[in-house]
Amino acid sequence: xxxxxxxxxxxxxxxxxxxxxxxxxxxxxxxxxxxxxxxxxxxxxxxxxxxxxxxxxxxxxxxxxxxxxxxxxxxxxxxxxxxxxxxxxxxxxxxxxxxxxxxxxxxxxxxxxxxxxxxxxxxxxxxxxxxxxxxxxxxxxxxxxxxxxxxxxxxxxxxxxxxxxxxxxxxxxxxxxxxxxxxxxxxxxxxxxxxxxxxxxxxxxxxxxxxxxxxxxxxxxxxxxxxxxxxxxxxxxxxxxxxxxxxxxxxxxxxxxxxxxxxxxxxxxxxxxxxxxxxxxxxxxxxxxxxxxxxxxxxxxxxxxxxxxxxxxxxxxxxxxxxxxxxxxxxxxxxxxxxxxxxxxxxxxxxxxxxxxxxxxxxxxxxxxxxxxxxxxxxxxxxxxxxxxxxxxx
Ligand SMILES: *Cc1c(COP(=O)(O)O)cnc(C)c1O
Numbered sequence: 465x466x467x468x469x470x471x472x473x474x475x476x477x478x479x480x481x482x483x484x485x486x487x488x489x490x491x492x493x494x495x496x497x498x499x500x501x502x503x504x505x506x507x508x509x510x511x512x513x514x515x516x517x518x519x520x521x522x523x524x525x526x527x528x529x530x531x532x533x534x535x536x537x538x539x540x541x542x543x544x545x546x547x548x549x550x551x552x553x554x555x556x557x558x559x560x561x562x563x564x565x566x567x568x569x570x571x572x573x574x575x576x577x578x579x580x581x582x583x584x585x586x587x588x589x590x591x592x593x594x595x596x597x598x599x600x601x602x603x604x605x606x607x608x609x610x611x612x613x614x615x616x617x618x619x620x621x622x623x624x625x626x627x628x629x630x631x632x633x634x635x636x637x638x639x640x641x642x643x644x645x646x647x648x649x650x651x652x653x654x655x656x657x658x659x660x661x662x663x664x665x666x667x668x669x670x671x672x673x674x675x676x677x678x679x680x681x682x683x684x685x686x687x688x689x690x691x692x693x694x695x696x697x698x699x700x701x702x703x704x705x706x707x708x709x710x711x712x713x714x715x716x717x718x719x720x721x722x723x724x725x726x727x728x729x730x731x732x733x734x735x736x737x738x739x740x741x742x743x744x745x746x747x748x749x750x751x752x753x754x755x756x757x758x759x760x761x762x763x764x765x766x767x768x769x770x771x772x773x774x775x776x777x778x779x780x781x782x783x784x785x786x787x788x789x790x791x792x793x794x795x796x797x798x799x800x801x802x803x804x805x806x807x808x809x810x811x812x813x814x815x816x817x818x819x820x821x822x823x824x825x826x827x828x829x830x831x832x833x834x835x836x837x838x839x840x841x842x843x844x845x846x847x848x849x850x851x852x853x854x855x856x857x858x
């Protein structure tokens with residue numbers, strides 16, 4: 465190990481921070497100047513329209529965050545308490561939690577090893593071998609619960625291999641809700657992620673492809689579902705004058721201030737994507753020269769957004785395991801991050817069912833996400849790679 469390289473970098477290099485250099489200030493100021501600051505306003509409508517157009521869907525409904533978008537999507541899709549929903553095992557926990565908010569239960573689907581996404585073969589195995597149709601209702605044989613929907617989570621900017629999943633969903637009568645948060649701007653076979661299933665959901669939290677501080681959106685081509693989503697996210701008001709509510713709704717609306725920021729961010733999405741792809745290409749070229757490191761492969765069925773650039777660390781060949789490398793880099797102020805604990809292992813989901821096995825865990829033990837903010841300088845990227853290389857054997 466060459467210690468020369470292992471002194472703290474200055475300034476520290478964060479994992480992924482927002483770039484707020486467009487019209488954000490201007491649009492937010494307009495909200496403040498006009499006092500249109502709350503959950504109704506021109507920017508909310510405009511942000512919804514912009515995103516719907518961008519991804520090629522007819523309807524978009526803004527929400528307070530991505531988790532709320534997923535919860536709403538499950539409700540409008542007709543998921544009921546004690547139903548089951550197939551969810552990627554290798555994912556941030558939000559989609560699984562949204563399933564529980566709806567009173568339903570997640571069945572976790574392992575990742576495939578090529579591009580680390582929900583494995584369509586595991587979906588097929590579950591539906592074909594572990595379920596049965598009773599009076600036209602698809603039941604999980606083990607739990608006797610109705611299987612109702614699939615949430616493929618596009619992770620790290622890549623797409624899930626959707627075609628086989630859509631075919632299975634059609635054959636078994638399931639709703640497909642894409643969690644396209646990390647793949648905003650990416651495509652599958654030329655189509656924008658989020659627009660391919662029945663409903664698509666996005667989060668605009670601080671470190672996502674675009675940010676509104678906090679926020680979310682769902683998109684769909686079904687007008688009735690969009691209307692229902694709008695109804696449920698605004699306290700299910702039947703008569704807004706007399707305050708008559710037709711159901712127990714939610715206060716899930718996005719504010720005009722946040723939407724103003726979202727409009728400005730969305731204007732810059734193409735430039736963000738360009739930078740993300742450049743960063744990924746540079747990392748991949750440099751890291752593949754380091755013994756024991758494997759750059760995240762780009763999918764062959766679509767364009768990735770390269771949201772969080774990630775590599776695999778082979779502890780033996782590299783000379784240090786993922787965890788120690790992460791600690792070493794943290795000491796010198798380079799922020800990195802492991803992938804999420806596979807959800808079937810989460811203490812939040814004891815006794816949950818996993819279909820498949822081993823791939824998500826294997827990836828979790830080896831994967832490390834590297835600094836990849838849009839504002840990352842070329843010298844900083846070089847510094848990250850040099851410091852990583854200096855930790856290795858060679
Ligand atoms: C961040 C994230 C969410 C959650 O969004 P919030 O806006 O934080 O509620 C959901 N799904 C995925 C894949 C995410 O990365």
